[in-house]
Amino acid sequence: MIQKKICMLGASAVGKTSLVKRFVESIYSDKYHTTVGVKIDKKQVQVREQELTLLLWDIEGSETKQDFRKSYLRGASGYLVVADGTRNDTLYKALEIQTQAQETIGTVPYILLFNKADLVDQWSITDREIAALTDKNWQVIKTSAKTGVGVEEAFLRLAQKLMET
Amino acid sequence: MIKPRSHGVLDEALPTDPPDDDESMAELRSLLLGPAEARLAEIHSRLTDPQWQLKEVSHILPAAIAVRSRQDDELLEALAPTLTSAIERSVRKNPQPLVDAIFPVMGPAIRKAIASALNGMVQSLNQSLSHSLSVQGLKWRLEAWRTGKSFAEVVLLHTLLYRVEQVYLIHKETGLLLLHVVAPNSTAQDADMVSGMLTAIQDFVHDSFSGQEGDQLDQLQVGELTVWIERGPHAVLAGVIRGAAPQELKEIFQATIENIHLQYNEALVNFTGDAARFEAATLLLEDCLQSQFEMQKQASGSRRRFNPLLIITCVILLALLLWGFFAFRNARRWNAFVEKLKSEPGIIVIDAGELQGKYFISGLRDPLARDPQMILQEANIDPQNTISRWQPFQAMNPEFLLARAEQLLDPPATVQLKVDNNTLEAEGFADPEWISETRRTVRFIPGLNELREDNLLDLDRIEKPMLLFPLNQTQLLPGQEGKLRQLVADIERLHTLALSMNKKVRLEITGHTDTSGPETRNSTLSQGRAETIASELNARLPSDSPLKIAYFGSKEKLREEVMEVDRAANRSVTFKIILSDLQ
Numbered sequence: 208m209i210q211k212k213i214c215m216l217g218a219s220a221v222g223k224t225s226l227v228k229r230f231v232e233s234i235y236s237d238k239y240h241t242t243v244g245v246k247i248d249k250k251q252v253q254v255r256e257q258e259l260t261l262l263l264w265d266i267e268g269s270e271t272k273q274d275f276r277k278s279y280l281r282g283a284s285g286y287l288v289v290a291d292g293t294r295n296d297t298l299y300k301a302l303e304i305q306t307q308a309q310e311t312i313g314t315v316p317y318i319l320l321f322n323k324a325d326l327v328d329q330w331s332i333t334d335r336e337i338a339a340l341t342d343k344n345w346q347v348i349k350t351s352a353k354t355g356v357g358v359e360e361a362f363l364r365l366a367q368k369l370m371e372t
Numbered sequence: 373m374i375k376p377r378s379h380g381v382l383d384e385a386l387p388t389d390p391p392d393d394d395e396s397m398a399e400l401r402s403l404l405l406g407p408a409e410a411r412l413a414e415i416h417s418r419l420t421d422p423q424w425q426l427k428e429v430s431h432i433l434p435a436a437i438a439v440r441s442r443q444d445d446e447l448l449e450a451l452a453p454t455l456t457s458a459i460e461r462s463v464r465k466n467p468q469p470l471v472d473a474i475f476p477v478m479g480p481a482i483r484k485a486i487a488s489a490l491n492g493m494v495q496s497l498n499q500s501l502s503h504s505l506s507v508q509g510l511k512w513r514l515e516a517w518r519t520g521k522s523f524a525e526v527v528l529l530h531t532l533l534y535r536v537e538q539v540y541l542i543h544k545e546t547g548l549l550l551l552h553v554v555a556p557n558s559t560a561q562d563a564d565m566v567s568g569m570l571t572a573i574q575d576f577v578h579d580s581f582s583g584q585e586g587d588q589l590d591q592l593q594v595g596e597l598t599v600w601i602e603r604g605p606h607a608v609l610a611g612v613i614r615g616a617a618p619q620e621l622k623e624i625f626q627a628t629i630e631n632i633h634l635q636y637n638e639a640l641v642n643f644t645g646d647a648a649r650f651e652a653a654t655l656l657l658e659d660c661l662q663s664q665f666e667m668q669k670q671a672s673g674s675r676r677r678f679n680p681l682l683i684i685t686c687v688i689l690l691a692l693l694l695w696g697f698f699a700f701r702n703a704r705r706w707n708a709f710v711e712k713l714k715s716e717p718g719i720i721v722i723d724a725g726e727l728q729g730k731y732f733i734s735g736l737r738d739p740l741a742r743d744p745q746m747i748l749q750e751a752n753i754d755p756q757n758t759i760s761r762w763q764p765f766q767a768m769n770p771e772f773l774l775a776r777a778e779q780l781l782d783p784p785a786t787v788q789l790k791v792d793n794n795t796l797e798a799e800g801f802a803d804p805e806w807i808s809e810t811r812r813t814v815r816f817i818p819g820l821n822e823l824r825e826d827n828l829l830d831l832d833r834i835e836k837p838m839l840l841f842p843l844n845q846t847q848l849l850p851g852q853e854g855k856l857r858q859l860v861a862d863i864e865r866l867h868t869l870a871l872s873m874n875k876k877v878r879l880e881i882t883g884h885t886d887t888s889g890p891e892t893r894n895s896t897l898s899q900g901r902a903e904t905i906a907s908e909l910n911a912r913l914p915s916d917s918p919l920k921i922a923y924f925g926s927k928e929k930l931r932e933e934v935m936e937v938d939r940a941a942n943r944s945v946t947f948k949i950i951l952s953d954l955q
Contacts (some may be wrong), residue, residue: 209645210564212546243576247568262548262568278575282546284645 210260211369212282216308217289218300219268222322225352226289227265230362245279252363254370261366268300277311284369285316287361292321292349293329298336316368317346320361324349489619520686534615537597539657540567541632541650542608543643547571550607550643550650553657570610574601604629606640611660621660628656702753706731709751716742718767734761740775741767766818773819780817781810786951787828788873794821800873801829801866801949829869831949833862834879838930838944839905844889846900856905859947860912867913870951878950881906881923884930886939891927898925905945 215223224246231248244267252259266279280286286308290301301319308317319340321332337347346364350357402409418424440447463470516526537558541551549567554560577589592599598617602609602625609629613621632653633640639649710724710733718741724733731753737744744762748755766772774791783789787800796814798807807830814823837859840849848856863879870877883902885894902923909921923945930946933939 208647210546210548210647211645212548212568243569243572245572245576247565247572249562249564249568260564262564264547264568264572276575276579278579279572281575282543282548284546 208258208260209370210262211284211366212262212264213365213369214280214283214286214308215263215265215289216286216301216304217268217320218291218297218304221268221289221291221294221297221301222352223265223268223287223289226287226320226322226350226358226361227263229352229355229358231263244276250362252366254363254366257370259366259370261362277307280308280311283312283315284372285318285365287318287320287365289320289322290332292323292332293326295331298332316365316372318361318365318368319345319347320357321347321349322352324356325351325353520682522682534613534617534621536611536613536617536621536661538563538612539660540570540608540610540612541653541657542567542571542610543640544571544603544606544608546643546645548643548645548647550647551653551657553654553661555661567610570599570601571608574608600625602626602629604633606637606643607632609657609660624660628660631656705751705753709748709753712747712751713744716747717769718742718772719744719762720765730757730759732759732761735763736765737762738767738772739764740772740779768819773817777814777817777820781813783810786831786873786875791820794819795824796820796822797824797827799827800869801831804830804832827869829862829866834859834866834947834949838941838946840940841901841943841945843886843943844893844897846897846904848904856908856912860909863909864913866949871954874954875951876920876954878920878922878952879909880948880950881909881921881945882948883923883925883945884928884942885925886942887929887933888939895925895927898927899923901925901943901945 215227217223227246227248231250246265248263248265250261250263252261264279264283266276288301288305288308291297298321305317305319321337323329340347346368348357348361348364350361352358437447459470512526513523515521516523519526535555535558537555538560539553540549540563542548543550547568547570549564552560552563552567560566573592574589578587582588588601588603590601592601596614598613600611600613600617600622602611602622607629609625609632611621611625635656636650636653706726710721713719713733713735714721718738719735720737721733721735723735725731733744744760745755748758748760766776770791773794773796774789777789777791777796781789783798784800784802784806787798787802787806790797790799796817798810807825807828811823811825814820837855839852839855839859841847842849867877881902883898883900883905885897885901887894889897902925906921906923930942930944931938933942
């Protein structure tokens, strides 16, 4: 059994916790976010016949402060950076966070998620912006914690990337 | 311009052969570049001379290192491995210089360790203090009192009951669980997530409350549960303990994490998420669970261990208590005994007290007084532990005068003695011998002067007189009337005395005849004479008198009939008094 630590990063209210909830059953309450600043959940996935246990560190996003608790990143094999597809500023926050993460733990697999994909009419991320990111070899997935679209795929894709490295 | 510099040599060489031409070129070169060439040669020789290079680099090296260090960390990284190996080799070769070097650091480090140990001690002190103030604490105090153990020992016995329920081995870098063991009958949450959260909380506490790199969360307390965290360079051991674990357990945890690092160092450093390699460490972790059973055994062993000092103290205390009790009781008994003797008639206590663990008493004692030894026994005092000295004396109190008189005079049952103002008073009736003997003796009894016999009756006054009859008649001789009257008066007095002494009187009247005349006549004659006197007495004595009168004739003659006087005496009645107790 292989275990990997992955982190959920992103500005506050982009839906990180909802994504995790969509993906796993949790034993800890959401209170942990406001107290300790992190909540840990577990999900078992299969990647190419290989059982893999993902330990998801859902790290609290900060509205006011620029940084987050970087010590929570330590030892992560990969991370998901989450942005709110309806709020453009969260994309830039996500890019900032990704840079900080890379500085902290080096180059590890990561995927950028545009959450709230169900809110099509409020969508504010342009295809050009997405294309610019994919041009720079960014993996980008649209997700919706509400409908479940892309959620499973996001976690599985990250898991696959973890197993490739 | 050439000419003046040629000196003829150049002139010859130029037109002729090429060697000459080379030489001239060299000469030309030396002429043109002479000083520069020398410098070049010098530079060249310097470049190839290692000694010179050494000197040159040594000039700039310190400054260069300083410059580079300010610029970035590359130099540091480059030097680190070399420095590490150099230090390693140096220590292997001769550890002394390193020992000398770190010596100044040792003091503070040790102080820090001692401070931490003291901290643990204070903690356990706090624990016992809190125990002593709770209901349970009171219960334990009672137990301590009941079993004779010290309170601290009892607290230790109870607090030693702890149980390591779970042990986590966690990869330090990733927070991933490497191994998890659970004690039988214990429940555990999802260990993977607990492991991650535990790591997150450590980071959280460290980031939030600690400024220094070395400060870490070592212990979590949740109600009865304590989580102890022991760190190694690459892994963390977390033990979940129910109850209060002793400090020794911490050492076991430390030894375990050290051991794991020793055996799995490479696996820990290169860990990529596969915890299977650490399964072999299960036994090591289970040692942490087992240690609790050993402690329990120790605890139950010490339960039976007694503190000899405590036992001796208790025995001494008990002995003192018993001794005190008996001493107090004996003193009370002795005092009561002395008081009793003081109030005892015929005994005069002169001195009493205690000497060298024994009681002593001395004084005067009338031989007729109660035996002090008897009183001693009644007071429950050991005669062996008592010394008594009694000098005889004669007590002058009336009861002793009386007792002494009774002892000396031995009065018959019909006599009662009394002492009144140095006078012995005798009441009742006795034979004349005793009466005359008493009259004599009484003068020799100390404290008695005379005998008063107003109420003493001589029995002979009734039994001696004979009432006489004429020949062959049952009527009294004339002139016997006075005797009869006196007799009646004496009988009445006797009767009164007898009543006062609680006696009843039976008077026997016996009729007698002389030997003349036929026997059958004599028989009726004696009977008739007794009957005459009996009816005479009955008539004279008060009718309600309980005096019993019996009469009968006797065939026996009172005396030998030698002369007529004897015959006349035989024609008579005689009296006998029989006293018996009144019911």
